[in-house]
Amino acid sequence: MSKAAEIDIVSVSKIYGATTAVHEISLKIPAGTYCCLLGPSGCGKTSTLRMIAGHETISIGDIRLGNAVVTDLAPAKRGTAMMFQSYALFPHLDLVDNVAFSLKMKGVDKDERRAKALDMLRLMQLEAYANRRPAQLSGGQQQRVALARALITDPEALLLDEPLSALDPFLKIRMRAELKKLQTSLGITFVHVTHSQEEAMALADIIVIMNDGRIEQAAHPRTVFERPATAFVAKFMGDHNVVSGRVTQSSDDGLMISVPAGGDFLATPTGTSALSETADIAIRTDRVRVGAPTEKGLGFTGLVSNVEYRGASVKLTVNGAGVEDFTVILSDKEFFANPVKVGDAIPLSWERADALVLGRLKH
Numbered sequence: 001m002s003k004a005a006e007i008d009i010v011s012v013s014k015i016y017g018a019t020t021a022v023h024e025i026s027l028k029i030p031a032g033t034y035c036c037l038l039g040p041s042g043c044g045k046t047s048t049l050r051m052i053a054g055h056e057t058i059s060i061g062d063i064r065l066g067n068a069v070v071t072d073l074a075p076a077k078r079g080t081a082m083m084f085q086s087y088a089l090f091p092h093l094d095l096v097d098n099v100a101f102s103l104k105m106k107g108v109d110k111d112e113r114r115a116k117a118l119d120m121l122r123l124m125q126l127e128a129y130a131n132r133r134p135a136q137l138s139g140g141q142q143q144r145v146a147l148a149r150a151l152i153t154d155p156e157a158l159l160l161d162e163p164l165s166a167l168d169p170f171l172k173i174r175m176r177a178e179l180k181k182l183q184t185s186l187g188i189t190f191v192h193v194t195h196s197q198e199e200a201m202a203l204a205d206i207i208v209i210m211n212d213g214r215i216e217q218a219a220h221p222r223t224v225f226e227r228p229a230t231a232f233v234a235k236f237m238g239d240h241n242v243v244s245g246r247v248t249q250s251s252d253d254g255l256m257i258s259v260p261a262g263g264d265f266l267a268t269p270t271g272t273s274a275l276s277e278t279a280d281i282a283i284r285t286d287r288v289r290v291g292a293p294t295e296k297g298l299g300f301t302g303l304v305s306n307v308e309y310r311g312a313s314v315k316l317t318v319n320g321a322g323v324e325d326f327t328v329i330l331s332d333k334e335f336f337a338n339p340v341k342v343g344d345a346i347p348l349s350w351e352r353a354d355a356l357v358l359g360r361l362k363h
């Protein structure tokens with residue numbers, strides 16, 4: 001139906017008075033990609049999306065869409081369409097008029113815009129509701145109307161600001177699958193703002209993790225999870241233990257870090273990390289086993305402070321070797337073959353490849 005555009009963000013900053021919301025970010029989003037901007041509240045995701053849309057001016061830098069620099073273009077001239085968190089539907093108009101609205105603004109004649117709106121409603125499987133008003137629809141249906149309204153302009157890129165946040169948990173998961181299917185079938189570029197790691201992992205070809213107005217990592221979800229670039233990414237994505245310490249020994253295939261008044265840990269450099277006096281390492285919670293390590297630095301003995309049953313798995317929290325709240329996820333089978341309880345002293349271990357040295361971003 002539509003052509004997709006690459007989005008190229010070149011050294012872009014957003015400054016609101018005394019607040020720098022976005023600090024000189026650069027990012028290339030290839031044409032036809034599903035990109036999720038992910039990060040905690042206030043990290044600059046929405047400002048970035050709004051600058052791509054043209055709803056916010058760019059303080060410094062440029063944004064290109066396909067071959068065109070769109071930095072100073074009005075939103076309607078960019079080839080982008082935006083879907084808002086609240087859907088922003090007109091309560092007094094039926095679905096056809098809601099969806100056809102932007103074509104009416106462009107001066108497209110009535111028959112043509114109604115025909116196109118009906119096509120879009122058909123695409124969203126809402127044809128049967130064409131004459132209803134938004135209040136007569138479910139949350140999921142309203143979301144599909146908002147999508148139809150954004151897509152009627154035939155955009156090269158669709159920008160979505162927390163599109164699933166108004167939905168209940170069950171519908172959220174269903175609509176998430178529908179968004180992915182839609183993006184795949186249209187083949188256009190989607191940029192989707194979310195603060196949910198799970199949502200970003202499920203949808204994205206590229207996850208852009210932002211922190212304090214900067215990009216910590218932009219990569220495929222599997223890379224982000226298996227090779228988190230920084231301590232922030234490892235902590236924010238979850239399922240990793242991050243241990244910080246002083247570097248006491250370093251070579252090409254290993255780095256030893258000492259935790260103040262605690263243990264020594266061996267870690268694998270990942271290339272993203274410039275070596276310095278201190279370092280952070282990440283250890284996946286599901287890669288830790290109960291048992292003595294085979295090599296110095298690949299485990300420690302600690303006291304169990306919490307045991308949480310989760311059905312298919314059991315989560316242990318362990319303190320020791322200068323590390324607090326070290327998390328271990330065991331399969332239910334592993335745990336019940338050898339159960340432990342709060343207060344037990346247990347040895348933990350992992351493989352050398354499962355302890356990674358993390359990079360540090362200059363702030």
Ligand SMILES: Nc1ncnc2c1ncn2[C@@H]1O[C@H](COP(=O)(O)OP(=O)(O)OP(=O)(O)O)[C@@H](O)[C@H]1O
Nearest residue numbers: 016019021039040041042043044045046047048195
């Ligand atoms: N119009 C504005 N005027 C002044 N400061 C603003 C304005 N809009 C955003 N900010 C500030 O810029 C920073 C980034 O805001 P932004 O809305 O881009 O973050 P976000 O990651 O989308 O957050 P959330 O997930 O809470 O929506 C915040 O500190 C915010 O307070």
